[in-house]
Amino acid sequence: MYVTFYFTYALVLFSVISILYTFALWSKRYSVVIGINRIWKLGVEEINRLIRGDSIDRMHFAIVVGLLLSIAFALLGPVLDYLWPLLYLMLVLSLPAIAGLLWSLSWRLQLLGRSDKLNRKLGGSKDMIFNSKKLQIILIIVISFTIAQLIVEWISGLGWLANLLDAAKNLFIAFYYVRPSINLIKNFDRPVNRMQIPFELKKIQSGEVDAAQVKMGVDKIGELNKDTIASCDSCVEIGACEAACPATATGRILSPRVLVRKVSVLKSSGGSSADPFNVISDDEVWSCTTCGACVYSCPVGVDHLGLIYSLRRTMVEKNRLDQKKSSLLMNLMQGGNSIGMPNYGRNSWIKEEFGISEARDGKPFEYLLWVGCMPSFDERSRESVKSLLKIIKEAGLSDKLAYLGEEETCCGDPARRLGEEGTFQNYALTNIEIFKKYGVKKLVVLCAHGYNSFTNDYTSIDSSMNGIKVYHESQLIEELIEKGSIKLKKVEEDITLHDPCYLARYNGVVEPQRLILSRTANLKEPKLSGERTFCCGAGGANYWYDVPEEKRISHERIDQLSATGAKVTVTLCPFCNAMLNDASSVKLGGSMKVIDLSQYVEEHMNKGS
Amino acid sequence: MKSLIFSESAEIIKEMLNFLNGKMEADVAFAGETSEAPLFAAKKVFIIDSYPYDPQTVALALEGIVGGYDYFFVGATTVGREVAAMVSQDMNMPMESEIMSFGLENGQAKVSRFYYGGKTVMEKITSARVFTVMAGISDQLVPDKPYEQEVIMVHVQSGGINLISREEKQKGSVDLTKADIIVAVGRGIGKKEGLEVAEQLASALGAELAGSRPVCSDLHWLGEERQVGLSGKRVKPKVYIALGISGQIQHIVGMRDSKTVIAINRDKSAPIFNECDYGLVGDLYAIVPKLVQAIRS
Numbered sequence: 078m079y080v081t082f083y084f085t086y087a088l089v090l091f092s093v094i095s096i097l098y099t100f101a102l103w104s105k106r107y108s109v110v111i112g113i114n115r116i117w118k119l120g121v122e123e124i125n126r127l128i129r130g131d132s133i134d135r136m137h138f139a140i141v142v143g144l145l146l147s148i149a150f151a152l153l154g155p156v157l158d159y160l161w162p163l164l165y166l167m168l169v170l171s172l173p174a175i176a177g178l179l180w181s182l183s184w185r186l187q188l189l190g191r192s193d194k195l196n197r198k199l200g201g202s203k204d205m206i207f208n209s210k211k212l213q214i215i216l217i218i219v220i221s222f223t224i225a226q227l228i229v230e231w232i233s234g235l236g237w238l239a240n241l242l243d244a245a246k247n248l249f250i251a252f253y254y255v256r257p258s259i260n261l262i263k264n265f266d267r268p269v270n271r272m273q274i275p276f277e278l279k280k281i282q283s284g285e286v287d288a289a290q291v292k293m294g295v296d297k298i299g300e301l302n303k304d305t306i307a308s309c310d311s312c313v314e315i316g317a318c319e320a321a322c323p324a325t326a327t328g329r330i331l332s333p334r335v336l337v338r339k340v341s342v343l344k345s346s347g348g349s350s351a352d353p354f355n356v357i358s359d360d361e362v363w364s365c366t367t368c369g370a371c372v373y374s375c376p377v378g379v380d381h382l383g384l385i386y387s388l389r390r391t392m393v394e395k396n397r398l399d400q401k402k403s404s405l406l407m408n409l410m411q412g413g414n415s416i417g418m419p420n421y422g423r424n425s426w427i428k429e430e431f432g433i434s435e436a437r438d439g440k441p442f443e444y445l446l447w448v449g450c451m452p453s454f455d456e457r458s459r460e461s462v463k464s465l466l467k468i469i470k471e472a473g474l475s476d477k478l479a480y481l482g483e484e485e486t487c488c489g490d491p492a493r494r495l496g497e498e499g500t501f502q503n504y505a506l507t508n509i510e511i512f513k514k515y516g517v518k519k520l521v522v523l524c525a526h527g528y529n530s531f532t533n534d535y536t537s538i539d540s541s542m543n544g545i546k547v548y549h550e551s552q553l554i555e556e557l558i559e560k561g562s563i564k565l566k567k568v569e570e571d572i573t574l575h576d577p578c579y580l581a582r583y584n585g586v587v588e589p590q591r592l593i594l595s596r597t598a599n600l601k602e603p604k605l606s607g608e609r610t611f612c613c614g615a616g617g618a619n620y621w622y623d624v625p626e627e628k629r630i631s632h633e634r635i636d637q638l639s640a641t642g643a644k645v646t647v648t649l650c651p652f653c654n655a656m657l658n659d660a661s662s663v664k665l666g667g668s669m670k671v672i673d674l675s676q677y678v679e680e681h682m683n684k685g686s
Numbered sequence: 687m688k689s690l691i692f693s694e695s696a697e698i699i700k701e702m703l704n705f706l707n708g709k710m711e712a713d714v715a716f717a718g719e720t721s722e723a724p725l726f727a728a729k730k731v732f733i734i735d736s737y738p739y740d741p742q743t744v745a746l747a748l749e750g751i752v753g754g755y756d757y758f759f760v761g762a763t764t765v766g767r768e769v770a771a772m773v774s775q776d777m778n779m780p781m782e783s784e785i786m787s788f789g790l791e792n793g794q795a796k797v798s799r800f801y802y803g804g805k806t807v808m809e810k811i812t813s814a815r816v817f818t819v820m821a822g823i824s825d826q827l828v829p830d831k832p833y834e835q836e837v838i839m840v841h842v843q844s845g846g847i848n849l850i851s852r853e854e855k856q857k858g859s860v861d862l863t864k865a866d867i868i869v870a871v872g873r874g875i876g877k878k879e880g881l882e883v884a885e886q887l888a889s890a891l892g893a894e895l896a897g898s899r900p901v902c903s904d905l906h907w908l909g910e911e912r913q914v915g916l917s918g919k920r921v922k923p924k925v926y927i928a929l930g931i932s933g934q935i936q937h938i939v940g941m942r943d944s945k946t947v948i949a950i951n952r953d954k955s956a957p958i959f960n961e962c963d964y965g966l967v968g969d970l971y972a973i974v975p976k977l978v979q980a981i982r983s
C-alpha cells in the first residue's frame with residue numbers, strides 16, 4: 078500500500094515540477110517577471126471578478142480554486158493527517174469547489190456541440206476544428222479529473238488514486254495551461270481601451286522615421302505584434318468572449334474565439350509566413366463593433382481587438398473597402414466630419430440661439446464644448462446639445478463656455494477604428510494644436526467615442542493632453558447637481574439606461590449616470606449593464622457600413638432594454654441614441670422612448686430656481 | 687500645348703473631348719472594355735490592351751505615354767481618381783482634383799472646382815498638370831464622320847488583379863445611382879398598398895422608385911436595392927421627390943447631392959423641409975393623385 082502511495086506521490090512531484098519548469102520557460106519566452114506582488118494583485122482581481130462578474134467568471138473562479146485545492150491536497154498528502162484542522166478546512170472548501178466544477182462541466186459539455194457548429198459556419202479549417210475539439214475535451218478532462226480527485230479525497234485509503242488523478246491533470250496543465258496563465262499574469266490589468274500604435278505620424282512628419290519603412294498592415298502572421306501572437310496562442314477555447322460578443326449573438330460571421338484560434342492554428346501548421354487572410358474573411362473582421370466585450374470577459378487576458386485592428390489596417394492599406402467604408406474615409410479626409418455634410422457654418426446656431434461664443438472670438442472660457450459630428454449635423458441629436466446648453470445656462474455657466482464652430486472637425490475615432498490610423502493621427506494632431514492654441518483646460522463632450530478618444534487615444538499621442546480634464550456630459554451634470562447648481566425633481570416613472578461600451582466598459586464611467594437618474598426616476602437596470610453593457614451596434618465605424626447578420630445588434634439591445642419593463646431608455650452617446658431610436662421605431666413601433674441623458678435631465682430640472 | 691485624356695469609360699472620354707474642345711489639342715488613352723475600338727474625335731488613340739481592373743497597372747502603362755504631353759486629364763471615376771493620383775506621384779506632376787472648368791491664361795492653367803463642401807466654387811490659377819474632371823459636366827463630342835486617327839495598342843503586364851469570372855447582375859435590379867428622377871417613399875405611406883400612388887407618380891414622370899430604410903430593409907415593401915441613405919444607395923438625380931419621409935440624417939446623406947428636392951410631408955416641422963427646394967405640407971394621398979393628373983394632362 079505504502080509503496081503504491083509513494084510511487085504515485087513521486088508522480089505528483091514530477092508533475093508539479095513540470096508545471097514550475099514550463100512556467101519558468103514561458104515566462105522567459107514572453108519576458109514576464111512573475112513577482113509575489115503581481116500574483117497578489119491578480120488574486121485580488123480574481124476575487125473582484127467573482128463578486129462583480131457573471132456566471133462564466135464564477136465558473137472560472139471555481140476551476141482555479143479547484144485546481145489549487147487539488148494540488149494542495151496531493152502535495153500535502155503525506156502529512157495532511159497530522160495537520161487535521163487544515164485537512165478539514167480543505168475538505169469543507171472542496172464542497173463549493175466541486176459544485177462550481179460540476180456547473181462548469183455541464184456548461185462545457187453544452188458548449189462542445191455549439192462551438193463545433195460555429196467553427197464550421199465560420200469556415201474553420203479541418204485542422205482548426207480538430208484542434209478546437211481537442212482543447213475543449215482536454216479542458217473537460219482536467220475538470221473531470223479535478224472533481225474526481227476532490228471526491229476521492231473524502232475517502233480514506235484511496236490516496237494513491239487521488240495522486241494519479243492529480244499527476245495526470247497536472248501534466249495537462251503543464252502542457253496546455255501555463256501559457257494562458259502567463260498571458261493572464263502579464264495582461265490582467267491591461268485596460269480594454271489600450272491600443273497598439275503601428276506608427277507615430279508625428280515622427281514621420283518630423284523626418285525622425287522614414288515613411289517608406291512604415292507598415293500599416295500585416296501580410297504574414299509573423300508581422301503581427303508579439304503580444305497579439307502570444308494572445309492568440311494563449312486561447313484555450315474557454316468561450317467567454319464568444320458568449321459576450323454581440324456579433325456572434327446576432328449571427329454575424331464572427332466569433333472572437335474562432336478568430337484567434339484560426340490564427341494560432343494557421344501559425345502552427347503554416348508557419349509565421351502564412352497570410353492570416355487565408356483563413357479569415359474580410360467581413361469576419363468587419364463584423365466586429367470593437368465593443369471590447371471579448372477582451373473584457375476573457376479569463377486569460379487575450380487581446381482579440383489587437384488582432385482585429387491589425388487585420389483592419391491591412392484591409393485599409395490594400396484598399397479592400399466597399400463604397401460605404403471608403404465614403405466614410407473620403408468624408409473624413411475631405412469634409413472634416415464623419416457625416417458627410419459641409420463643415421462650413423458648423424454649429425453657428427449655438428451662437429445665434431444661446432449667445433455662446435466661439436473660441437476664436439477671443440473671449441476667455443473655462444469649458445470648451447466639443448459638440449461632435451452627430452449632434453452637429455443630425456437634427457435629432459441636436460436636441461441633446463440644446464438640452465445640455467439649457468442645463469449649463471441654468472447652472473449659470475454659459476459665460477464660461479465656448480465652442481469651436483467651424484474649427485471643430487471629427488475626433489478621428491471612426492478612422493482609427495476602421496483601421497485608417499494615419500487619418501486618425503492627423504485629426505488628433507490637428508485638434509491637439511487647436512486645444513493648445515486656445516489653452517483648453519476642460520473639455521465637455523456628449524459622445525462616448527469622443528470621450529474615449531480625448532482621454533485615451535490622444536494622451537498616448539501627445540502627453541499635453543494629460544493636462545486637459547475631459548468631462549462626459551454625465552460627469553459635468555453630476556458635478557453641477559452635487560454643487561447644487563441645478564436641482565432635479567423626482568417622478569414616479571420606470572426608466573432604463575443604456576451604457577455605451579466606450580464610456581462604461583472602456584473607461585469605467587458608470588456612476589454619474591446612475592446617481593443622476595436614480596434621483597429623478599425609478600431606474601431599472603437591464604441584465605447587461607455598467608461595464609458589462611451590450612453594444613448598440615454602432616461602434617468600430619459600424620454606424621457607417623453594413624455586414625451580413627441575422628438580426629440587427631440594435632434590435633437585440635432594444636429587446637434587452639424593453640425586458641426591464643421600462644418605456645423610456647436613457648442614452649449617453651448620440652450614436653447609441655440613433656441606433657436605439659431606430660430600433661425602437663422599427664422593432665417596437667416606437668413604444669420605447671429613447672432619449673439622451675441631457676434631455677431627460679432638462680425635462681426634470683426645476684427651472685429658474 | 688498638348689494634352690492627354692484618359693478614362694476607362696468611352697462616354698467620359700467623349701465628354702472630356704468636348705470639355706477641352708477649342709482649348710487645346712487632345713489625344714486619348716482608353717482602357718475600357720469594348721469589342722471594337724470606340725470612335726473618338728482625336729488624332730491619336732492609345733488603347734490599353736486587356737483592361738486590367740487594377741489602377742496600378744493602368745497607371746504604369748500611362749506613365750510611359752504621358753511624358754510627351756503638357757497636361758493630363760482623367761475622368762473622375764473611382765478608377766480614374768486612383769490612376770490620376772498614382773501618375774501624379776510617380777511622374778512628379780502636381781495634381782488638381784474634381785475640376786469643372788479649365789482654361790489657359792498667360793500660359794497657365796485656370797480651373798474651377800467646388801469648395802467648402804460644395805457651398806462655393808473656387809477659381810484657381812494652378813501649376814498642376816494632372817487633373818481629374820467631374821463627370822457629367824459636358825455633352826459628349828462625337829465625330830459625325832469617320833475620323834482619321836492613329837490607333838496605338840499599349841500592352842500591359844497584368845498586375846495583381848485578374849479577371850476570373852463574370853456574373854450577370856441580378857435580373858430586375860435597378861441602378862438608382864444612374865436615375866434622373868427618383869420618387870422616394872417613407873413610412874408615411876402607411877401601408878404597402880400605398881405604394882400604388884407612388885408608382886403612378888413614378889410612371890407619370892418616368893422615374894425610379896426608391897425608399898427609406900424602414901420601407902426597404904425593415905418592412906420589405908420595396909427591395910433593399912432601392913434603399914437610399916447611409917446604409918443604402920447614394921443617389922444624385924436631377925429631381926428627388928420624397929413622399930412621407932421625415933428626413934433623418936441617415937436618409938439625407940444618401941440624397942443630398944440631388945439637384946432639386948421636392949418633399950411632401952404631413953408634419954411641417956419634419957427635418958426634410960430643411961433639405962428641400964420645394965416643400966408641400968399635407969397628406970400625400972391627397973396631393974399625389976392631383977399631381978399625377980396634372981402631369982398626365
Ligand SMILES: Cc1cc2nc3c(=O)[nH]c(=O)nc-3n(C[C@H](O)[C@H](O)[C@H](O)COP(=O)(O)OP(=O)(O)OC[C@H]3O[C@@H](n4cnc5c(N)ncnc54)[C@H](O)[C@@H]3O)c2cc1C
Binds near residue numbers: 950968971
Ligand atoms: C446606422 C443607421 C443607418 C441608417 N441608414 C438609413 C438609410 O440608409 N436610409 C434611410 O432612409 N434611413 C436609414 N436609417 C434610419 C433613419 O434613422 C430613419 O429612421 C429613417 O430614415 C426614417 O424613415 P422614414 O422617413 O421613412 O420614416 P419616419 O421617420 O417614420 O417618417 C415618416 C414621415 O411621414 C410623414 N407622414 C406620415 N403620414 C403621412 C401622409 N399621409 N402624408 C404625408 N406625410 C406623412 C410623417 O410626418 C413623417 O415625417 C438608418 C438608421 C441608423 C441608425
Ligand code: SF4
Binds near residue numbers: 324364
Ligand atoms: S470587440 Fe465586441 S464585437 Fe468585436 S469580437 Fe469582441 S465582443 Fe465581438
